Amino acid sequence: MFLSTKKCEGSGECIKECPTQAIRLVEGKAFSCITCGACAEACPNRAIFKNKYGGYVVDRAKCNACGVCEFTCPVNSINIEDGLVKGICARCGICTEVCPLDARIDAFDIIEDRKLKFLESLNIAIPSTPKLSPESKQVERVNVVTDLDKCTLCRRCEYYCPTEAIMVNVDQKGVCTECRVCEDICPADAIKDTTIDPEKCTLCLKCVKECPNNAIYVDDFQVKIKHLTDEESLSGTIISCLNCGLCVEACQKGALKLVDGKIRCDPNICEDCETMECQEICPVGTLKSSFEFGPGIKGYCVSCGRCVKACDINEARSFKKVTWDGSVSSDCISCGICAELCPKDAITLKRGTIEVNPDRCILCEKCGIHCPVDAIPRTTMRKKSIKDGFTLIDDKLCMKCNLCAKICPEEAISPDADGRMIVDESKCIYCGACSNACPARAVIFDREFELSS
Structure with a gap:
């Protein structure tokens, strides 16, 4: 519930703006529904439900205005006008925003604070809430990371990774990336600085077969390398396993384990599951089926460091402690995608504020990968964007609070002549901000993502 402090002068701004008419003046002070839930318990039609903010909303499709809630309300806040139930607080928070004197406060915060102080005063064996220092609030993960400023997308690390946990996608196919793999594997030592010595070349074609970017070919009994022109440069993406461990948790057979923070797989246990949940949950998409030792998987980093050693010129690959x-x-638009998709429920969206629980977060970067405005930091180049979706507003549940319109980053929601909230599909980006802001669960919403990088 929301309370009025001594600052309240009874100006009535909160009363004017309250979408459910749950506030009235009592002895010159604003007084509102206490969100006790008695109305919801008493409703014979189950037409009153508790929303995610702790408030209560009336489903007008179920409500028949029988009046039971009105008689049950302990503070006489509820009244029925023209067959509509009014006076129930949905905890939308508009009253706190419009109060010119900042006299409206959230009582839930006060209650929680007093609960903690009361428990501390008892001086009994109750675990106290740890007060985290700035250092301990950070989430940490150690894995091999690519320095994108140094990486040239040569694909050398990808070639030498024993578990295929690195995926390099070069836009320019069939040209030399100067990975020097051909120099390493040439049995005749015929290649130096990406140039082939025809006198030494034995036409074994090993370089042709092994070239990561298919840049080596045979022309008239001579092995040649196709190079970029002076005007061209390589572009693309490099994505590698984050060592987040989500695949380990998803594996129902117990074939994947974290040993000292490093992923290990037992091919004798791993089976070609129908669901392949480990692949489905992988945030960067490196996991894939492998039949080298029978049914199994590849694409998980074993932290062997071979890619680090292979990247010996630019030193773009290194073991690094990643923190957040x-x-x-x-740029955050409070859309709530991060909270919705977090596999560990580590992110909570509270009226536009993102709170991260460091005890749950494992830095899988799924939130950053799906963030439509790149407001969340990430180390991977993996990126997904919203492809399509739909947004509808149920007029039977809508409270006309306009929170959806206020929070929409594209101004795609506005009231029509009758006051009904309408979504302009030509502007909507299906981010979900309206759905998360709506205290009445009136937004019917869905979206589809696609891989953008």
Whole structure:
């Protein structure tokens, strides 16, 4: 519930703006529904439900205005006008925003604070809430990371990775990336600085078969390498396993394990599951089926460091401690995709504020991969964008609070002449901000993602 402090002068701004008419003046102070839930328990039609903010909303499709809630309300906040139930607080928070004196406060915060102080005063063996220092609030993960400023997309690390946990996609196919793999594998030592010595070349064709970017070919009994022109440069993406461990948790057979923070797989246990949940949950998509030792998988990093050693010129690959303190950039549009998709339920969206639980977060970067405005930091180049979706507003549940319109980053929602909230599909990007902001669960919403990089 929301309370009025001594600052309240009874100006009535909160009363005017409250979409459910749950606030009234009592002795010159704003007083509102206490969200006790008695109305919801008493409703014979189950037409009143508790929303995610702790408030209560009336489903007008079920409500027949029988009046049981009105008689049950302990503070006489509920009244029925023209067959509509009014006076129930949905905890939308509009009253706190419009109060010119900041006199409206959230009582839930006060209650929780007093509960903790009361428990501490008892001086009994109750675990206290740990006060985290700035350092301990950070989430940490150690894995091999690519320095994108140094990486030239040569594909050398990809070639030498024993578990195929690195995926390099070069836009320019069939040209030399200067990975020097051909130099390493040539049995006649005929290749130096990406140039082939025809006097030494034995036409064994090993370089042709092994070239990661298919840049080596045979022309008139001579092995040749196709190079980029002076005007061209390589472009593309490099994506590798994050060592987050989600695949380990998803494996129902117990074939994957984390040993000292490193992923291990037993091919004798691994089976070609029908669901392949380990692949489905992988945030970067490196896991794939392998039949080298029978049914199994590849694409998980074993932290062997071979890619680090292979990247010996630019030193773009290195073991690194990745940290995140839960902060996001000012570009955040409070869409809630991060909270919705987090596999560990580590992110909570509270009225536009993202809170990250460091005890749950494993830095899988799924939130950053799906963030439509790149407000969440990520180390991977993997990126997904919203492909399509739909957004509808159920007029039977809509409270006309306009929160959806206020939070929509594209201004795609607005009231029509009758006050009904309408979604402009030509503007909507299906981010879901309206759905997360709606205290009445009136937004019917779905979306589909596609891989963009």
